[in-house]
Amino acid sequence: MNAVWARANKSKSALGVVCGTGAGALWGLVFLAPELVRDFTPLQLAIGRYLAYGLIAAVLIAPRWRTLVPTIMRKDWIALIWLSLAGNTLYYVLLSTAVQTGGIAMTSLIIGFLPVAVTVIGSRDKGAVSLTNLAPSLVLCTAGAVCIGWQRLAAPVSGQADGQLLGLACAIGALASWTAYAVGNARCLSRLDHVTAHDWNLLTGVITGAQAVLLIPLTLAFEPIRHAAASWAHLAIVSVGVAVAASIFGNAFWNRMSRLLPLTMVGQMILFETLFALLYGFLWERRLPSPMEVAAFGLVVASVMSCIAAHRKQPDAAAVAPA
Structure with a gap:
């Protein structure tokens, strides 16, 4: 009986990792959107994406x-x-602003600590794997995040000190915002047995869309319309593409994974977004990764594998839903 339960639990964890990988692959596409429509502000990009x-x-x-x-x-x-506010609207605006004012290096370095924050919070749940057992995974995750942003962090960044401070504040705000979303969303899904993960994603989309509508007067007041019709059409195409790939399918994978894995393991799955974002960035820039970026890939993969191994050693924790 125990052997049957163990096989079922192992299969459940494997499916959860696959769903987490799929979510990361689709969410990584979001980082290409600002490059495709550089003429639009972060608020306009957020409104376009979430309205769609x-x-x-x-x-x-x-x-x-x-x-x-x-x-x-x-x-x-x-x-x-x-x-919807924490995980979509507010997070995306804060992240985009942090990149524009503080630089990609600093932003990616701070956001790279998302898995650590979520995993530490998840370790407090009943039956969760202890931080002691998760320490190797957390160390590897932190080292990977440092490698991702180190070489650009060491390079001089243009801009005034005030802009750098604003970027730092926005990046920390984005980190806190998405950490709150990841934890809150997982716990909501664990108690809402009568609502499917897909329907919860669609309900989130409806609410996020309503928030995007409320932001339209704000962007019209502070960001006058100055783009040609062709540019707006381009924004619409990118927004719909990102909405379908990242928000509909990506979120669906994430919600499914959140019901299959404990919160301590959910945190590690966020790393796949960083990995795929880097991969898409290399393809966009038509270059090979640097030695430091290769090291980051290896450390991130090792972090996830270490986390999976820690949960296999304590099978009871993998079966406990977040409290």
Whole structure:
């Protein structure tokens, strides 16, 4: 009986890792969007992406809306509002602003600590793998994050000191925002057995789309329309593409993974976004990775494998949903 349970649990973990990899591969595409539409501001990019996400989600969930809504309690709607803000709207604006004002190196280095933050929080859950057992994975994760940003961090960055401080503040804010989303979303999914991961993603999309609509007057007031019709059409195409790939399918993979893996392991899966973002960046720039970037790849992969090994040594923890 124990052998059967162990095989089922191992299969569950393997499927969770596959879903986490898929989410990272699709989310990595988000980093190409600013390069494809460089003439638009971070707020405009966020509005375009999440407006498309909201419209698509509304169309997909419409057939089940009347039967699904009565099962969503008031506290669930409140959770959807703050999760949409923390994990989508606020995070994307903060991240884009941090890159523009503080540089890619500093931003990627700080955001690279997302797995550490989520894993440390997840270690407090009942039955979770202890931080002592996760220490090798956390050390490798931290070393990988340092390698990712080190060579550009050492290079001089243009801009005034005030801009650097703003970029640092936005990067830390983005780190806190997405950490809160990852933890909160996993815990909501663990208690909402009557809502599928796909429907939860679509509900998140509807709420995020509504937030994007509310931001339109803000961008019109502070960012006057100065683009040609062709540029807006280009933005629309990129926004729809990112919405479908990253927000619809990527989030669906992530939500499925969040129900299959404990929170301590969920944190490590975020590393795949960084890996694929780097890979797409190399392809976009048509170059090979530097030795430091190769080292980062190896450390990140080793971190994930170490985390998986720690959970296999303590199978009970892998079966416990986040508290």
